[in-house]
Amino acid sequence: MGKPVRKRLPAKEAARALEIFERLAAFMPEPKTELAFYSPFTLLVAVVLSAQATDKSVNKATEKLYARADTPEKMAALGAEGITPFIQSIGLYRNKAKNVAALSRILLEQYGGQVPLERAALQALPGVGRKTASVVLNELDIEPAIAVDTHVFRVAHRLKLSSGRVPDAVEAELMAVVPPAFLAKAHHWLILHGRYTCLARRPKCEVCPIADLCPSRDLFV
């Protein structure tokens, strides 16, 4: 019971992890997310909509959507049919419109129109899984979390910061390896690093600030 014990790392691994994140810190911007939002509710909706979509396309859609509905009340009143036109430029829009409408109704009926700031409650909402809950909790400073998506998974494995096969295992590994001071920002940094430098097909090792710390570098150069 009690607080989860942070596994002690071999000194050499801990030093390498620290060096990795200190160097990333020097290259990465301050915000923890590039999704546009201004309340827990609009954050939650933005993250739900961002599944398998780019942050730019999501921001473009939510800008107009939030002008119409920025609260669970208004969103629930809009309904899936009303939400759809705003998000048709995003993929998977039928599922997402249905989920956002349903989720808004649940917030109204069960949580007094507030976003529950607790993992189990969040993940019970339609369209909200492990990854979305992690992003929301981390962004709102409720609990530090490292949401594992395709970028994070790939980058963490190449850096040998993780070796697990499923996201839950990878997140646990990263929570143990990432220096505490960088926990809250590690997710965004790993995302950006994966998107702009550590590309899936042809990573840009030649311009990578941590290439000399990467066990996988020789696979790509």
Place this chain on the structure above:
DNA sequence: AACTCGGGGCA
């Protein structure tokens, strides 16, 4: 573990 949803962005 495999499938489905999905239009837009980008090489």
Place this chain on the structure above:
DNA sequence: TGCCCAGAGTT
């Protein structure tokens, strides 16, 4: 044109 995108739910 083909591949990928800040995933989640169902089978």
